[in-house]
Amino acid sequence: MTSKRELQIAYGMAIILFIVGFISFAAFSAKSPEQPLRTMFKCAAGKVFFDHQTHTSDMGYGMSCRDCHHNLEEGETEDIQPCGECHEAESDDEDVLKRMDAFHNQCIGCHKDYEAGPGSGPEECQLCHVM
């Protein structure tokens, strides 16, 4: 039979573990990364997953921020804006690509450039638009 005292200890432990877990979680989340790890674009042609971290980390493909956030000054990362701030879905401005073309040209363009290298990213529709 479990004694009342044992039960109290068990409850006490559970509460402490919960608090420790919560604090670690809060501390970890408060250290917000300077870039989102993964992004999912919900779009009419099917959702697109983009693994930001793998594209940038040295263990991954080691791209620099400016390879994609092309409007940044060297060394600057504070001023990163979503692409759609400038590349609007509908626009009459002939000098700036529309949203879909901006993404397609940049993503697929780079994947093509890497074709001859160690490995290239997807170029076919359904390899990006997965769902």
Ligand code: HEC
């Ligand atoms: C391979 C291309 C690529 C590289 C390299 C890249 N990014 Fe991004 N980043 C993106 C795309 C695409 C988005 C999503 C933009 C959107 O939603 O319009 C994004 C979004 C972001 C956002 C969120 C912007 C917002 O307000 O929603 C931040 C912050 C960011 N990137 C930081 C970085 C940093 C810091 C680096 C360098 C360490 C970096 N990125 C490298 C493509 C890239």
Ligand code: HEC
């Ligand atoms: C602050 C505004 C701004 C933001 C944010 C921005 N762009 Fe652009 N982009 C432009 C302008 C203006 C041009 C045309 C002039 C030029 O080439 O710089 C352009 C050109 C391009 C081009 C044509 C090729 C090139 O590099 O010249 C591509 C592709 C592109 N943008 C994709 C993107 C993607 C993808 C993002 C987000 C990761 C993004 N842009 C964020 C303003 C922006």
Ligand code: HEC
């Ligand atoms: C500056 C170059 C560059 C740009 C821009 C770029 N990629 Fe990639 N991508 C790569 C490389 C290199 C690989 C690695 C392929 C390999 O190792 O076989 C890759 C791989 C991928 C993969 C498959 C593996 C993984 O990591 O998920 C997907 C999906 C992908 N990219 C999506 C995108 C999308 C979506 C965009 C635009 C928002 C994009 N990429 C922009 C270079 C780029």
Ligand code: HEC
């Ligand atoms: C490298 C990855 C990639 C490949 C390959 C790709 N796309 Fe996309 N596509 C994207 C991204 C990223 C977006 C931007 C999603 C957004 O607007 O949030 C997009 C947007 C679109 C849109 C706009 C949908 C909307 O909601 O406005 C259409 C349509 C589309 N793609 C069709 C295609 C077709 C057709 C192909 C093959 C010929 C293709 N895509 C290949 C990544 C890709």
